[in-house]
Ligand SMILES: Nc1ncnc2c1ncn2[C@@H]1O[C@H](COP(=O)(O)OP(=O)(O)O)[C@@H](O)[C@H]1O
């Protein structure tokens with residue numbers, strides 16, 4: 016079982032879209048996929064037509080009460096519009112977690128521990144994380160073997176990325192196996208100077224971390240989210256999906272460290 020986290024300390028950069036796009040592509044390759052919504056806003060949960068305001072049980076249960084075994088964890092999961100993809104949903108209660116977690120030990124490893132219980136049941140786990148550095152993001156970074164950082168190709172993107180890179184360095188001081196990250200440039204529009212110069216800057220500053228493909232602006236992603244389906248089931252040939260497929264292929268072919 017391989018765990019991927021998608022994170023950036025900035026909203027609206029394509030994190031949730033990256034999770035659903037890759038989940039769909041992995042499912043179409045025949046993999047059993049679990050997606051985990053660690054964002055209190057619950058965008059991933061809403062994407063798959065579940066209401067985070069209405070859920071009594073969610074990923075919040077990993078942080079409250081006794082540790083759950085595999086059966087208990089499976090009972091938290093919800094179906095999605097794709098039969099090969101299961102969802103561990105977010106709920107509104109998650110918003111109270113940062114306050115509750117203050118000063119409590121071991122809160123950063125709750126997701127990692129839970130996912131270990133599910134080892135063997137899923138081939139890939141994709142974690143969507145909130146845009147703030149807190150206990151939830153720390154959990155996402157501690158639980159994964161691969162980290163994807165979507166970066167919107169625009170002027171202010173590099174500042175946000177630098178913040179994220181500092182966070183990864185901090186997490187790596189506590190990790191036995193160092194976490195490497197892959198930058199996925201998103202919302203690329205080659206007609207705009209901002210996109211072009213930002214991409215050039217990314218290649219210059221992060222030559223080893225940048226993905227081999229760039230995700231362009233593609234309205235198909237919004238259309239897919241309106242329908243609640245994974246983007247590749249709507250239009251596998253769209254430019255945006257082809258870019259994600261390319262990023263995924265490179266990552267799957269890479270030897271695990
Ligand atoms: N490459 C893209 N082209 C066009 N629209 C996109 C693209 N990626 C994401 N979007 C849209 O932009 C909005 C924000 O994306 P989202 O994935 O929710 O960002 P985040 O999770 O980082 O806040 C969504 O409405 C989504 O459909």
Ligand SMILES: [Mg+2]
Pocket residue numbers: 030031032054058059143
């Ligand atoms: Mg999101």
